[in-house]
Amino acid sequence: MKKNLITMLDELNLPAHLGITSTSELFGSHSHLVQTTSVLPYPVFYNGKNYSGSTPNIVKTDLLRDYILQSFPKEVEHMDNPLIVPLGVNVSKALAYLSEQGLIDAACILDGFPHPSGGNGHRHRQYAENKEEMMEKVNFYFSGFEISSTMK
Numbered sequence: 001m002k003k004n005l006i007t008m009l010d011e012l013n014l015p016a017h018l019g020i021t022s023t024s025e026l027f028g029s030h031s032h033l034v035q036t037t038s039v040l041p042y043p044v045f046y047n048g049k050n051y052s053g054s055t056p057n058i059v060k061t062d063l064l065r066d067y068i069l070q071s072f073p074k075e076v077e078h079m080d081n082p083l084i085v086p087l088g089v090n091v092s093k094a095l096a097y098l099s100e101q102g103l104i105d106a107a108c109i110l111d112g113f114p115h116p117s118g119g120n121g122h123r124h125r126q127y128a129e130n131k132e133e134m135m136e137k138v139n140f141y142f143s144g145f146e147i148s149s150t151m152k
Contacts, residue, residue: 002027004116008127009085012135017142035079039094040064041071053090059097068094073103083141084108088115089126110137 009015009023018033020026026034044051044064058064072094076082084104086092092111099106112130114123 001117004118004123005087008113008116011131012138014138017138035082037072037075039068039072039091039098041067053088058090058094065097068098069101069103073098076104081105081108083110083138085110085113087113088120091115107141110134110141 006022006024006027015022015025018026018030020030020033039058040051046052046056056064058068076084084095086095086109092109092113095104095109096106096111098104099109112126112134114120114126114130116123120126
């Protein structure tokens with residue numbers, strides 16, 4: 001999964017914006033530039049299996065929605081308007097919900113990023129379909145856009 005993630009982020013020219021050679025450095029010498037976190041702060045199991053994020057729906061299930069509302073925005077507010085790379089469609093949905101609630105700025109979310117797991121057979125297609133828009137988003141983010149005053 002890490003290899004796929006690095007390849008995709010490198011193709012979006014993220015290293016150039018960070019002043020590094022490859023995003024692989026975020027897992028080593030430049031780990032201070034990245035914060036890995038989850039929209040759900042605890043391991044979640046559904047029907048005795050690891051929760052995949054799709055069933056039950058993360059924003060339509062009271063318990064899960066409450067966790068994303070209570071924990072993720074608090075963690076993000078301690079960072080300086082981070083670029084948020086959602087690993088997969090379901091995380092993107094949760095982040096879109098938080099943005100709709102005015103808790104995070106949509107300009108900080110790299111929409112369209114597929115989950116990099118080898119088990120995601122659609123990742124290549126999803127990435128190809130969204131690559132140009134994601135590159136524009138990365139460029140916009142690093143151009144020094146103004147954060148909405150309601151998001152501060």
